[in-house]
Amino acid sequence: MTTANPSLLTPHPSLLITGGAGFIGANFVYYWLKNHPQDRVVVLDALTYAGNLASLHGAQANEQFRFVHGSITDQDLVEEVMQTEKIDTIVHFAAESHVDRSIHGPDPFIDTNIVGTHTLLKVAKKLWLDSPLTPHASHLTHQRFHHVSTDEVYGSLEPGDPAFTETTPYAPSSPYSASKAASDHLVQAYHHTYGLNTTITNCSNNYGPYQFPEKLIPLVITNILESKDLPIYGDGLNVRDWLYVDDHCRGIDLAIHEGTPGEVYNIGGNNEWTNIDIVKLVCSLVDENFASDSGLQQRFPNAPFIRGEKSESLITYVKDRPGHDRRYAIDATKTRNELGYVPQETFETGIRKTIKWYLDNEEWWRQIMDGSYQDWLDTQYGDACEA
Ligand code: NAD
Numbered sequence: 001m002t003t004a005n006p007s008l009l010t011p012h013p014s015l016l017i018t019g020g021a022g023f024i025g026a027n028f029v030y031y032w033l034k035n036h037p038q039d040r041v042v043v044l045d046a047l048t049y050a051g052n053l054a055s056l057h058g059a060q061a062n063e064q065f066r067f068v069h070g071s072i073t074d075q076d077l078v079e080e081v082m083q084t085e086k087i088d089t090i091v092h093f094a095a096e097s098h099v100d101r102s103i104h105g106p107d108p109f110i111d112t113n114i115v116g117t118h119t120l121l122k123v124a125k126k127l128w129l130d131s132p133l134t135p136h137a138s139h140l141t142h143q144r145f146h147h148v149s150t151d152e153v154y155g156s157l158e159p160g161d162p163a164f165t166e167t168t169p170y171a172p173s174s175p176y177s178a179s180k181a182a183s184d185h186l187v188q189a190y191h192h193t194y195g196l197n198t199t200i201t202n203c204s205n206n207y208g209p210y211q212f213p214e215k216l217i218p219l220v221i222t223n224i225l226e227s228k229d230l231p232i233y234g235d236g237l238n239v240r241d242w243l244y245v246d247d248h249c250r251g252i253d254l255a256i257h258e259g260t261p262g263e264v265y266n267i268g269g270n271n272e273w274t275n276i277d278i279v280k281l282v283c284s285l286v287d288e289n290f291a292s293d294s295g296l297q298q299r300f301p302n303a304p305f306i307r308g309e310k311s312e313s314l315i316t317y318v319k320d321r322p323g324h325d326r327r328y329a330i331d332a333t334k335t336r337n338e339l340g341y342v343p344q345e346t347f348e349t350g351i352r353k354t355i356k357w358y359l360d361n362e363e364w365w366r367q368i369m370d371g372s373y374q375d376w377l378d379t380q381y382g383d384a385c386e387a
Pocket residue numbers: 018019020021022023024025044045046047048049050051052070071072073092093094095096097098112116148149150151180202203204205206207212
């Protein structure tokens with residue numbers, strides 16, 4: 001069922017941002033507070049290993065902002081927050097998001113990505129559709145459940161295959177992408193069956209500030225600074241499309257404000273790179289920063305540059321990820337034509353900004369590297385072998 005676009009949201013919506021203490025969620029909070037300063041922004045986050053309150057430090061003083069600690073699987077809590085805050089827009093980021101973790105332990109992916117998404121849908125249906133006479137119902141004529149999803153639900157492409165469109169059949173291959181696919185189907189089902197106003201965006205690989213350093217780009221930057229190996233899975237020729245995180249946030253904003261309920265929009269950067277090329281690029285840009293900044297040389301005395309070596313010397317080929325998808329590529333034609341979406345950041349500017357952010361925010365990533373993440377990492381790479 002596709003309903004006509006009921007124009008926009010209420011003039012000043014009240015947003016529930018799930019997973020707002022994670023990478024994209026935190027960037028989205030800053031994006032929204034800056035671009036829609038009169039809207040209410042409530043974050044619900046369980047603060048798993050991937051959630052970090054320090055990432056929201058810059059929002060805490062804003063009167064429009066509130067942080068609630070809790071899980072999206074807690075129906076009573078979700079209901080209470082939505083009623084208290086008169087939530088009319090859910091922007092759903094909360095998820096277990098790391099493919100490698102899903103391979104080693106899929107259970108939390110099922111709990112959060114599938115059961116948690118269903119809990120949010122149930123509450124949205126209950127408060128927005130089933131109880132229209134609740135005291136705040138008069139504000140809720142234009143509710144929206146926006147679900148943030150991934151291009152990984154479409155499976156893997158071979159070189160030369162056309163990029164994913166919104167009608168590409170789902171073929172997820174990891175427990176992560178399978179759980180995201182299930183959540184997408186549930187969102188569609190709630191629109192089709194109950195008429196819930198939903199939109200979904202499926203986006204390619206993001207990079208930028210506040211990304212947990214287990215994902216490729218921040219892992220490479222922080223490992224160089226510590227002179228640790230840069231692990232390349234398999235032959236390093238897997239291809240990903242990379243998008244600067246603010247451009248993802250802008251695409252979600254467009255889908256919420258301009259998107260048609262029930263529709264799906266692909267968001268991508270038209271920016272495909274092999275893993276090995278991207279790692280080499282990051283290495284050379286970090287070396288360039290060291291060459292021009294003596295302060296960096298003092299702060300990171302272990303970096304290869306200090307020994308007169310290139311960061312590339314840290315590259316180490318390791319055992320491939322099981323079921324490793326070869327290539328992802330997004331065709332964002334529909335999103336461009338229907339929503340006017342065009343990424344604003346070039347890869348050249350975005351990757352430089354990102355590297356500078358990690359160089360300037362050592363405290364943020366070091367507290368992660370010194371904590372539980374390190375224990376997990378040790379269990380993962382204990383069995384990694386050089387190719
Ligand atoms: P992330 O792992 O950095 O953050 C996830 C956040 O969700 C964390 O703050 C975590 O504490 C929170 N969370 C986890 N389980 C929760 C629960 N049960 N209840 C409440 N909060 C919970 O993830 P990310 O990279 O910011 O991704 C955000 C969303 O975007 C995910 O849905 C992901 O599938 C999607 N996505 C990510 C990318 C990417 O490249 N990172 C690309 C496309 C789509």
